[in-house]
Amino acid sequence: MTNIIMTLLYISVLGILAYCGYRKTQNDSDYLVAGRQMHPIVMALSYGATFISTSAIVGFGGAAGQFGMGLLWLTFLNIFVGVFIAFVVFGKRTRQIGQELGAHTLPELLGLRYHSKFIQGFCGILIFLTMPIYAAAILKGSVDFIAKYYGIGFGTGLIVFAVLISIYVTLGGLKGIMYADAFQGAIMFAGMLFLLVFTYSMLGGIESAHLQLTELLHRSDVAHQTENLAAIGFRGWTSMPQFDSPLWWTVVSTLVMGVGIGVLAQPQLAVKYMTVKSSKELNRAVLSGGIFLFMMTGTAFLVGALTNIFFYNDTGTVSVIAAGGNDLIIPAFIKTYLPQWFGDIFIVILLAASLSTLSALFHTMGTAFGRDFIEKSIGIKGKTIQYAKRGMIISIVLSAILAYLSSKLDVSMAIIAQGTSLFFGLCAAAFLPSYVGALYIKKFPRVGAITSVITGTITSLFWVFFINVKQASSLQLCNIIFGKPSLVSDTAFSKLGMVDSIMIALPASILAGVIAWGIYATQSNRKTNVAEKEAA
């Protein structure tokens, strides 16, 4: 009963905030970039709450439950790259150039900077078609938990959740979303702080907890339960996996680098920089952003690893076996070992984490479809907000279908974390080089940006569908065409199958952009020389 009251109370506050945003939305700029007048703490909490979703808490927390504390490298990158570099190096210039050019979205910023409708349209349609992968991963994380907690089917939970989101995100535009984000960020922070303190106090303090976790692997039954993991490089939950082992590549290249670097080119996060009126707000946002990310990801990864002690002491099995899958570790831990009242609150925390991220994703997909692709690139005139809302509804349906299909995949492969990394890696490869060029390299030409965006996209998708063994084997396309899980399986290059796409596609995208720039510069010089000779 308490959980229903808590959930209803939460949804009511959300409704009020979305309505306030709706009342204050007077024009396209309000709907798209919140009128560029956001308070720094609202902006920082909104950025943090958008960045951190059920994917981080349930997906990556569960990955830490299976693979160990090596995920803490992602906490470091989330704070250093995801907040400091993102706000100071990218945020300030994005805000300034976005305002100068009158850009409202990341594709629009790139399109206006390079004077290219193609770039804006291509980036818009790429976001619209691939972001549902990330949204589906988050939906799966939320519905996994709701289904487990309320004892309902995955399909039923998914439909209820998708309908709730549709109503909420189409209402208030970015203003409503950011007010609600700040409220949800505050709930998430308080909840994760309690989870961290409670878990360590139950295990007798920090040092005692870590020693118990290290000791766990020395038990013969635990060693037996983890022997498959040990065969691919696992060395315990308080150690990094064996260097250069398949597990090391999964943790370092897919989970840590994919999300750690990919965050810089996330369209739904880049738009947040455009919502504040000066760089002073961004300086202030660094403070709260750093603390928020430390608490959210640090707690998820530390507690995720520590769940093994609770499950082992109670059931004699490690987390991933006791919970029945990687993505179920955190939900099962909360339901079984935390006080009932916290479980009721945690439902709200997870709803907050996923709704704050999903609302930003659907807002971004809607604007990518409505403004970047339909209105600006194709040139169909009309009401931006109406097109954006249609784009949002299509993207919600697409994401829900993908989430349902993902629930049929093999439970042992950390689907939520993998889906998230896949999208972050694709964004980095497709957008990052031309985004850096737009912000800092005045001479970087349009042809360089177009070459980089296309090369990054194609390389990344090729790697995901045909090379990376984990992703290619679950997507099945390679198996259907070539009859094997990955093109490099059983070849001299099989090691490449462990490497994540970001490690290949991002360098390829940079290289392609630089080569195109070089050719363009040479041809320009030649034309100038010919013109000078003719003039002489």
Add this chain to the structure above:
Amino acid sequence: MILGISDGWIIGALLLSVISMLGCVAYGIVNWNKGDE
């Protein structure tokens, strides 16, 4: 061994996380009133 952990890579990740978080706090305080209007 620090905080019950002996693997240098994990200790490094923990320390860098704490240092970068404190760095963000310090940056925010020092630059609280700086920036273009």
